[in-house]
Amino acid sequence: MKNRTLMLGNEAIALALIENGCRVAASYPGTPASEILSSVARLGKELGVPMYAEWAVNEKVAFEVAYTAAVTGLRAAVAMKQVGLNVASDPLMSAAYSGVRGGFLVVSADDPGPHSSQTEQDSRLMAMLAKVPVLDPDSPAQARELVAAGFDLSERFAVPVMIRPTTRVCHACQDILPGGVLPHDAKAEFVKEPSRWAATPVFRNRLHKELCDKLARIAEWGPTAPVLWNPEASGTRAVVASGVAAAHAREVLEGLGLWEKVPFYQVVQPFPLHASFVNHVLEWYDELLVLEEPAAVIEMQLLDRRRVRGKATCAVPEAGELLPETVERVIAGFAGTAPAVPVAQGPQPPGRRPTLCAGCPHRASFYAIRRAAPGGIYPSDIGCYTLGLNLGAVDTVLCMGAAIGQAAGFHHAYRLSGRAVDIVATIGDSTFYHAGLPGLIDATVQGARFVLVILDNSMAAMTGFQPTPASGAGAAGEPTGVVDMEALVRACGVRFCKVGLPSRFEEFVGLLKEALAWSHENGVAVVIAREPCVMAPGASGKRPPAAKPAVTDACTGCRHCLTQFECPAIGFDEAAGRASIDATLCTGCGVCRHVCPVGAIRGGEGEEPR
């Protein structure tokens, strides 16, 4: 017999995909969804299940690859974070109409808070927009169950099904008892049906009616109907909740002694909400409190506004994560009791802000950019390097790939106004492939002038070191094809493309200045800052132990290296009144030697400051 194992929510989802016969899985990394595909690839290998798992170039392509497998009759899944679903929304809307043959799950992880995202958007609203059913798990264990239910639902109604975990499900760990892999021997077989798979608008109208009919039947489907947890409760005011808010609510209702008094319904399919459930709760109860996050999806389907308390009535906060403390306060207010423990109100202390790692090549790149283009405009992008904010070398972060579009936007706006400015955009390698290419083509075609620095550490570092199209390795480490970044940049019409090593600091600053001068005369200049991530698995093993610099007596205690450069290995010895380097954290990159205005940091290897 197998033992209960501690599993991350994302691992539980991956396990369920494999147990339920998923054959093709694709994803683009993004917190909190990243571990789903890496776990699928690992578990598939461990369990010897023949399957195809890929890190796609972006979510749209990932969706199309996995969806098409489902069109051929295989079970398939695509995983992404909520803002990734924006990128994949084009195929999602259309796939809802054309439908599927094999079960197809769209796992879109939301991030209420947000903890690690640009927005708190609700993927369930995207499911409504696309008219596909969505399931909302409250825990890793339930996520696993809903993957099984989702495949069943998807095949029964020939429709894509969304699974919508949130950060607190994806990154919760729970004891899970692994089951067996269910036998699934479907073979790919594409049945041509142009009126469906290549539908023109005439047929689209028919498909839309078909979809509406499917949704009406899904709103009656028993296995995903809401659940009443405490039929013995007799009150006339009920609580309705879904996702992690339902888990908080269960605990709070028990803690406040309300389990016997307040009927508690858990919704696992927020859209389409079961029609008979809507009728039942609106008929039966005087008042309903709806707890869900981040948006009011269930609430807006409960049509009697006079009896429903929720976000629309300001009973529940509209923005920010629904923490259990808030759930307790809201439920206590609704039930007319006092919270068990009075909680100190007021803002929480901010805590320590994240920063780039010691020896991170991005730090050197950013410091060099500020030196080469002081007073410039620095559009940037999504990744570890967003932390260049701390160094004052990141001015804008909009969405994946926007560094390039925004750099062009700044150029055109300033040119129109007759004003000259240095524009240096930064983008990571993975982000460049994901959504940067169309922006670069547009910029060269339209004659924008700026410097683009591609921070190429040959992986998607922040989300857990996933490969990029230039890595030559796939999700399970298998060899893949590669693209050539320089050739790609040139093919976009860029005529200045040079590679530099940011840790060779003075040289790199020189390269940036050359690129700036060229760009002002000619167009987009690209500098590829190519240096591996120091945190990559095995990176420290590969590096020869470097001699480390030290702070000498020349230090004046000005703290410039701490406030402007922020290497975590540099601290301040208050007693001695000067900076100090922690040799256990220091990687010996030597860049700080170029940062100290009086040259007090000496030693170490390689190029010394001039």
Place this chain on the structure above:
Amino acid sequence: MKFGCLDRPAEESPAARMQLLVSGVGGQGVLFVSRLLAEAAIGRSLSVVTSEIHGMAQRGGTVVSHLKVGGFPSPLIREGHADGLIVLREENLRPHGRFLSTSGWAVVNSASAAGEGCAFPVHVVDAEGIAREAGYPRGANLVLLGFLLARLGSLEDGGRFFCTPADLRVALDRRFGKNPRALEESLGALASGIRHGKG
């Protein structure tokens, strides 16, 4: 229409229920500590749920992990409900103290006299110093856990912690069994923590 009714999970002995907050900064091993304790809970056939922080905060930002042993549905601890606070970085002691219940305690890794003036009992241990001295420079977190277990004692022996040092050794063995050196180092660090906790 009748609505399905889920079976409520079997009640677990309330004595074995425990809510712990592990707090530190990215890179210190907060997730290692909370997962190891969670594995120890599974080893005792207790159900467990944790909530972790991933993503950008792991780059040196404040990282907190919630650990709830014994049949809790919610993965998060409410303020004022934690039994214990395990602090790997002293600066987090005061800000996270608000999670503790009135009978809560904290253990903090610090070389100085941390926790003076706190409204809750604070056990201070120089886990990094002890680990360095004992020759396991990477074992500070296990020194801290060993110290904590010895200080509080396990429920089994009339103490206050849900698991015993033996449970942790089993969890470590499962984790590092294939790497005898890592196993030896972690068991050694745990043992030196236990010695200091008893002293």
